[in-house]
Amino acid sequence: GESVGLHLPTLSVQEGDNSIINCAYSNSASDYFIWYKQESGKGPQFIIDIRSNMDKRQGQRVTVLLNKTVKHLSLQIAATQPGDSAVYFCAENAGSNYKLTFGKGTLLTVNP
Amino acid sequence: DTAVSQTPKYLVTQMGNDKSIKCEQNLGHDTMYWYKQDSKKFLKIMFSYNNKELIINETVPNRFSPKSPDKAHLNLHINSLELGDSAVYFCASSQDVSANYGYTFGSGTRLTVV
Numbered sequence: 001g002e003s004v005g006l007h008l009p010t011l012s013v014q015e016g017d018n019s020i021i022n023c024a025y026s027n028s029a030s031d032y033f034i035w036y037k038q039e040s041g042k043g044p045q046f047i048i049d050i051r052s053n054m055d056k057r058q059g060q061r062v063t064v065l066l067n068k069t070v071k072h073l074s075l076q077i078a079a080t081q082p083g084d085s086a087v088y089f090c091a092e093n094a095g096s097n098y099k100l101t102f103g104k105g106t107l108l109t110v111n112p
Numbered sequence: 113d114t115a116v117s118q119t120p121k122y123l124v125t126q127m128g129n130d131k132s133i134k135c136e137q138n139l140g141h142d143t144m145y146w147y148k149q150d151s152k153k154f155l156k157i158m159f160s161y162n163n164k165e166l167i168i169n170e171t172v173p174n175r176f177s178p179k180s181p182d183k184a185h186l187n188l189h190i191n192s193l194e195l196g197d198s199a200v201y202f203c204a205s206s207q208d209v210s211a212n213y214g215y216t217f218g219s220g221t222r223l224t225v226v
Contacts (some may be wrong), residue, residue, distance in 0.1 A: 003113055008153055025147050035215050043116075043202055043217030044155070099145070100168055100211050102155040 008087075014024060015083040021106045023090030028071065030092035034100065036074045038087045046074070047088075055080045073093045077108075115139050116219035118203045125193055126226055132189045135203030141216070142185045143209045146178060149200040149220070161186055162209040193225045205208070208212035 013019050025033070031052040036044035038052040050057045050073075054092045057064050063076040073090050087107050118135040125131055139143060145168075146158040160168040161180040175191045186203060200222050204215040 015193075031214050040154075041219075043204075043219045045217070046214050049214055089155065091214075093210070094209065098209050099157050100161060100215060103156075105153045105155075110191075111178060 002067075008105050008107060012109045012110060012111060013080050015082060015110055016082060016111050017080055018078045019075075019084070019108060019110075021075045021077075021088050021108065023072050023073040023075075023103045024105070025090065025092045025107075027072060027092060027094045027101070028068075029094045029096070031095050032093040033064070033066060033073050034093075035062075035073060035090045036089045036102075037084075038089065038105070040086075044089060080108075080110050082110045082112055084108060116203055116205055116216050117219040118201075118221050120221060121219065122222050122224075123188055124224045124226065127195060128194055129193050130191045131193060131223070132187055133201055133203075133223075134185070134187045135218060136137075136185050137205040138184065139205055139216060141205035141207050143206045143211070144180065144183070145204045145206070145215065146186065146188050147180055147202045147204060147217075149202060151199070155202070159186075159188075160209075166186075166207055176187070189224075193223075195225050198225045219225070 034049040035047045038044045048059045062076045065074045087105045089105045090103040116137045143162045145160045159178040163183045164180045168178040200220045207213040
């Protein structure tokens with residue numbers, strides 16, 4: 001399944017499927033990007049990051065892709081598990097702004 | 113040990129009251145932040161401090177006053193609470209002011225103004 005972020009959409013997938021969460025960022029000067037996972041009642045947790053000199057970065061079951069031409073970021077989760085159910089945020093850092101700016105989040109629901 | 117801890121976790125109070133939320137980080141980070149998360153889950157920065165110095169002060173009513181007694185602590189005091197202040201408030205810290213290493217967040221304080 002695939003979802004566009006920034007409107008808190010809901011992405012519903014079956015356990016074991018791959019998930020793709022998308023994010024469009026706004027600032028062409030942004031040079032550092034992070035995906036955060038927020039479970040219910042908890043604070044956002046760092047998942048994976050990528051700097052603007054890279055197009056792809058892989059972690060454990062997660063991959064982040066960066067397309068600077070169209071200012072697009074995606075998070076791919078392989079073999080999605082019920083524990084992956086959460087709200088996922090992309091965040092960008094334009095460097096000179098001294099802060100992370102967050103997208104609106106995507107709610108991922110994993111059905112057993 | 114919790115890296116970024118904030119208290120209280122829940123706060124229910126009446127309009128017009130004054131309340132404080134406390135935050136402490138034991139990561140040795142130089143920079144701390146307050147973010148507000150609304151009912152639609154949108155996270156918006158309010159303030160940041162770097163080694164006790166105010167760096168960011170977004171468009172926030174002056175009823176909100178942050179205080180950083182040292183670089184490991186950043187408290188948020190809110191005067192004359194209004195219904196619209198109801199939200200979840202997150203404290204976060206980062207290695208330095210550039211935020212180029214991401215943030216570590218606390219678990220949040222859910223403020224309900226009645």
